[in-house]
Amino acid sequence: MLLTDSDQQALWLTLRLAGIVTLILLVVGTPIAWWLARTRAWWKGAVAAVVAMPLVLPPSVLGFYLLLAMGPQGPLGQFTQALGLGLLPFTFWGLVIASVIYSLPFMVQPLQTAFQAIGERPLEVAATLRASRLDAFFTVAVPMALPGFVSACVLTFAHTVGEFGVVLMIGGSIPGETRVAAVQIYDHVEALDYLDAHRLAGVLLVFSFLVLLAIHVWRPGTRKIG
Amino acid sequence: MKPVINVVACLLAALLCLVAPARADKITVAAASDLKYAMDEIADGFRKAHPADQVEVVYGSSGKFFAQIRNGAPYDLFFSADVAYPRELAQLGHAAAPVRSYALGRIALWSAVMDATRMTLDSLTDPAITRIAIANPRHAPYGKRAEEALRAAGLWDKVAHKLVNGESVSHATHFVQTGNAQVGMIALSLALGPDLASKGGYWLIPDTLHQPLEQGYVITRRAGNSALAKRFADYVEGPQARAVMRRYGFILPGEDAAR
Numbered sequence: 001m002l003l004t005d006s007d008q009q010a011l012w013l014t015l016r017l018a019g020i021v022t023l024i025l026l027v028v029g030t031p032i033a034w035w036l037a038r039t040r041a042w043w044k045g046a047v048a049a050v051v052a053m054p055l056v057l058p059p060s061v062l063g064f065y066l067l068l069a070m071g072p073q074g075p076l077g078q079f080t081q082a083l084g085l086g087l088l089p090f091t092f093w094g095l096v097i098a099s100v101i102y103s104l105p106f107m108v109q110p111l112q113t114a115f116q117a118i119g120e121r122p123l124e125v126a127a128t129l130r131a132s133r134l135d136a137f138f139t140v141a142v143p144m145a146l147p148g149f150v151s152a153c154v155l156t157f158a159h160t161v162g163e164f165g166v167v168l169m170i171g172g173s174i175p176g177e178t179r180v181a182a183v184q185i186y187d188h189v190e191a192l193d194y195l196d197a198h199r200l201a202g203v204l205l206v207f208s209f210l211v212l213l214a215i216h217v218w219r220p221g222t223r224k225i226g
Numbered sequence: 227m228k229p230v231i232n233v234v235a236c237l238l239a240a241l242l243c244l245v246a247p248a249r250a251d252k253i254t255v256a257a258a259s260d261l262k263y264a265m266d267e268i269a270d271g272f273r274k275a276h277p278a279d280q281v282e283v284v285y286g287s288s289g290k291f292f293a294q295i296r297n298g299a300p301y302d303l304f305f306s307a308d309v310a311y312p313r314e315l316a317q318l319g320h321a322a323a324p325v326r327s328y329a330l331g332r333i334a335l336w337s338a339v340m341d342a343t344r345m346t347l348d349s350l351t352d353p354a355i356t357r358i359a360i361a362n363p364r365h366a367p368y369g370k371r372a373e374e375a376l377r378a379a380g381l382w383d384k385v386a387h388k389l390v391n392g393e394s395v396s397h398a399t400h401f402v403q404t405g406n407a408q409v410g411m412i413a414l415s416l417a418l419g420p421d422l423a424s425k426g427g428y429w430l431i432p433d434t435l436h437q438p439l440e441q442g443y444v445i446t447r448r449a450g451n452s453a454l455a456k457r458f459a460d461y462v463e464g465p466q467a468r469a470v471m472r473r474y475g476f477i478l479p480g481e482d483a484a485r
Contacts, residue, residue, distance in 0.1 A: 072339070072405040089406045090357060090390045172390030172401065173362060190289045190365040190393065 010184035033111035063169025114148020252280035258307035259396035260413035287394035302449035308367035309442030322450035329476035331439035343427035359407035368395040374436035414475035
């Protein structure tokens with residue numbers, strides 16, 4: 001392998017971060033997307049706007065507020081300290097929480113679109129067959145929305161891999177803890193080690209291309225269920 | 227058809243407004259982030275003395291400015307925290323004038339949550355201190371010198387696991403200013419700035435523990451014919467600017483460290 005130990009460590013850390021964030025968002029994002037797809041509540045728009053905000057906000061804004069919120073004087077920081085967990089900035093789990101917020105729209109929006117595409121009818125049919133709502137969700141909605149789940153997970157994972165600004169703001173570039181691949185590349189460039197930067201950047205370039213290629217080539221939606 | 231043409235014309239006009247260059251006699255100065263307060267004041271003083279001239283100051287890490295100028299960034303002067311960067315630019319043919327030294331920087335321990343005035347480097351081993359903010363020693367001049375000081379004091383192995391790296395000394399300062407790191411090894415010039423001076427004290431790290439933080443500037447090749455760039459450089463070396471630099475804890479060329 002052309003990569004140095006610290007590069008491999010950074011890559012592995014990045015994949016671990018992206019994997020954990022994707023799993024958490026799958027659990028957290030699905031109910032939000034489901035609710036957004038079906039509700040007629042007047043405040044739906046406000047929730048959708050909050051969910052979409054990380055798309056618009058510069059990562060520096062998000063990182064800045066997260067650093068303040070997670071700091072010793074911030075509400076989140078006071079909460080974690082009261083729980084005896086210490087402070088979140090400069091830790092792996094701090095990055096996880098930040099990334100969950102940062103990547104939220106990439107999970108929720110594709111899922112919401114997929115749920116909306118199902119429409120009312122299949123669920124009404126399921127109800128006439130006495131399926132409970134939870135039952136209908138898992139046996140009807142989830143299989144029908146499977147392509148949505150796949151692209152939501154891939155996008156979330158890839159977007160977390162590509163995260164930089166927020167990690168830089170709250171990470172502190174600690175090897176094996178918060179120094180993800182994007183930050184490692186930045187450090188290489190700053191240290192004028194362009195060769196090292198090229199290697200790791202090349203790996204990410206190929207990775208992103210393959211991920212996007214996979215989404216466009218493999219379309220599970222073409223074999224319709226039902 | 228007519229409305230479509232109108233819309234296209236409007237869009238084109240808007241585009242032209244956005245891309246049209248605003249030409250005026252103006253220079254852009256790239257300054258190391260430890261100069262934040264000092265250079266703000268110096269530039270203000272210069273603008274007052276020369277109301278017709280426009281000076282824009284951009285702050286950032288010296289290494290980044292080096293790479294950017296090498297690749298044609300439109301900076302007219304570059305004030306680096308490490309004289310090695312402008313020297314290398316000059317060697318690569320990106321300078322319009324010889325590199326000049328303008329100050330020696332000093333490093334200080336600073337804290338927003340503890341009394342840093344009573345600290346020494348040994349205090350950093352205190353278990354109550356779990357996070358120490360430092361500029362990334364791999365590429366930031368202040369980080370390199372801070373690492374040297376820790377090594378010279380025989381403390382590096384004991385505190386390395388507590389270090390959190392900022393991309394520049396001002397980024398490290400941000401970590402300690404928000405209390406996320408209890409202590410920071412930061413630029414004295416930032417500790418003396420209005421944002422920090424009111425919130426905490428500092429302890430000056432003896433400069434016998436590290437190589438001097440020799441700071442240098444250069445007029446870049448693109449500003450070779452700019453009288454304004456020359457004027458600004460002269461002003462920075464003049465008495466008013468020197469007084470400002472001294473106030474922010476810099477040691478000036480030709481002056482001894484009488485502290």
